[in-house]
Amino acid sequence: MMKKIITLLMISFMLLTTLTGCGGGSGDNGGNTKPDDGVIRVWVGEESAEFYQKACDEYVASHSDFGYKIEVKGMDTGSIAGTITNDPTAAADIYTVAHDNIGKLASTQCAKPITDESLIAQVKADNPASFQGVIYSTLNGTQYLYGVPYISQALFLYYNKALVTEEQAKTFEGLREAAKKAGTKAITVSGDDGFNMSFALLATRVADHGTTVKIYAGAESVSGGSKGKSNVQGDDTIAIFRWLQAYAEDPNGFKWASSDGWDADLDKDNKGVLAVIGGAWHYNTAKAALGETNLGITLIPTFKLTAEACEGLTGVQAGDEYRGGTFADCKCFMINAYSHANKYVKEQELIKYLSSKDVQNQSYLAAMNVPAYVGASEYIKSAYEAGKVSESEYLLAANQVAMAEWGIPQPFITGTLNTYYYSKNAPSIFRAIIDKTAYPTTGDMILTETTSLEGIRKALYLIEYIWMHGVTTKDFPGTLPAEA
Numbered sequence: 001m002m003k004k005i006i007t008l009l010m011i012s013f014m015l016l017t018t019l020t021g022c023g024g025g026s027g028d029n030g031g032n033t034k035p036d037d038g039v040i041r042v043w044v045g046e047e048s049a050e051f052y053q054k055a056c057d058e059y060v061a062s063h064s065d066f067g068y069k070i071e072v073k074g075m076d077t078g079s080i081a082g083t084i085t086n087d088p089t090a091a092a093d094i095y096t097v098a099h100d101n102i103g104k105l106a107s108t109q110c111a112k113p114i115t116d117e118s119l120i121a122q123v124k125a126d127n128p129a130s131f132q133g134v135i136y137s138t139l140n141g142t143q144y145l146y147g148v149p150y151i152s153q154a155l156f157l158y159y160n161k162a163l164v165t166e167e168q169a170k171t172f173e174g175l176r177e178a179a180k181k182a183g184t185k186a187i188t189v190s191g192d193d194g195f196n197m198s199f200a201l202l203a204t205r206v207a208d209h210g211t212t213v214k215i216y217a218g219a220e221s222v223s224g225g226s227k228g229k230s231n232v233q234g235d236d237t238i239a240i241f242r243w244l245q246a247y248a249e250d251p252n253g254f255k256w257a258s259s260d261g262w263d264a265d266l267d268k269d270n271k272g273v274l275a276v277i278g279g280a281w282h283y284n285t286a287k288a289a290l291g292e293t294n295l296g297i298t299l300i301p302t303f304k305l306t307a308e309a310c311e312g313l314t315g316v317q318a319g320d321e322y323r324g325g326t327f328a329d330c331k332c333f334m335i336n337a338y339s340h341a342n343k344y345v346k347e348q349e350l351i352k353y354l355s356s357k358d359v360q361n362q363s364y365l366a367a368m369n370v371p372a373y374v375g376a377s378e379y380i381k382s383a384y385e386a387g388k389v390s391e392s393e394y395l396l397a398a399n400q401v402a403m404a405e406w407g408i409p410q411p412f413i414t415g416t417l418n419t420y421y422y423s424k425n426a427p428s429i430f431r432a433i434i435d436k437t438a439y440p441t442t443g444d445m446i447l448t449e450t451t452s453l454e455g456i457r458k459a460l461y462l463i464e465y466i467w468m469h470g471v472t473t474k475d476f477p478g479t480l481p482a483e484a
């Protein structure tokens with residue numbers, strides 16, 4: 001107990017001496033914390049607010065010594081990190097973010113580390129190694145746990161069962177066959193950003209999960225530390241994007257979502273597209289577009305490289321089979337660094353309860369939040385067999401969990417890496433490759449050769465350069481591939 005008290009005191013001291021640079025507001029307690037008003041505020045996804053408010057009310061009712069009222073608010077979890085960095089004093093005491101925001105929030109002193117030993121033990125016991133590697137960050141030279149996983153997320157496939165058979169949905173070739181019969185396009189994505197395009201970037205060979213792609217491998221979870229190694233110039237990556245170029249040109253292949261949205265394209269009456277790659281957060285929209293009867297859900301399909309895609313490359317060969325990939329992530333609870341110190345112990349106690357296996361299971365039943373803990377697939381199957389969820393609700397969770405085998409957690413363990421990957425125009429170059437269109441790299445140069453092998457290599461080099469440096473360049477090495 002004495003060791004725990006000393007640890008808490010040390011952490012509190014470090015936070016008080018380092019809380020700078022997070023937002024523009026200042027709290028009432030020395031500018032470092034908000035006042036203790038007897039309420040712990042919690043932000044979760046909009047779809048989950050009702051469930052978590054009920055869970056919190058039940059917890060307070062059964063723990064008379066808790067000492068705080070709990071208020072839960074539904075938020076857009078994709079924008080919470082930005083809200084917190086702008087003004088943490090206006091944010092909740094406990095908030096939800098995708099794990100790739102942890103490094104940014106920790107390095108700007110917008111979060112308190114987890115110090116409760118029983119909560120740390122629960123996180124270590126319950127979560128897969130892939131999540132364990134992305135929920136820590138460094139404070140004053142020491143690594144601490146900052147995010148507590150409680151929801152998993154990954155991309156998978158929604159498709160129109162009225163026009164696509166279960167067998168056809170297993171492959172991109174099968175989807176194209178169905179689309180040709182229906183006179184439409186096979187598949188779209190919900191966005192052209194760096195997350196949704198992971199289905200192509202992270203595709204791996206079916207036989208052995210092989211890939212040459214590296215994204216910040218070995219990066220350090222400290223601001224200003226090593227960015228690790230990145231590689232997106234391998235023969236397999238070139239072949240995959242060549243394959244996707246051809247698939248996009250096919251009148252029954254890939255398309256970008258129309259201005260009306262991917263759900264309008266997928267709609268059973270419009271029949272603009274037969275399938276969409278999406279996540280659990282798209283479930284209600286996909287079901288509304290197709291109806292429960294027509295809503296099919298499965299893994300992101302496989303595809304075989306063509307001879308044209310492999311021409312001039314030695315690391316791949318025609319017929320190699322790949323499955324589309326995904327970022328397989330977790331959403332986490334974090335503690336606001338500006339939350340009053342009096343709440344610190346109780347906040348961690350509450351997070352331990354809300355992230356427990358039992359509450360994760362209840363959240364799945366109530367709000368379709370897929371659990372993050374190891375072995376969740378067993379509960380998901382039992383819930384379906386017991387009639388607690390519909391077939392599509394079961395398939396949603398089961399296929400998301402299965403897709404984790406074909407994906408990686410987003411490796412953006414610092415805010416810099418997150419920004420370089422998503423916000424410095426690399427996704428625009430990926431789209432230019434697929435569309436075979438020119439891309440302006442600097443004010444006086446345009447990358448026009450996205451149709452040739454050399455042009456694709458240059459574009460991929462440029463993407464890698466942006467990942468590593470945060471800026472574009474007009475200078476290309478004489479020989480590619482090369483370290484960016």
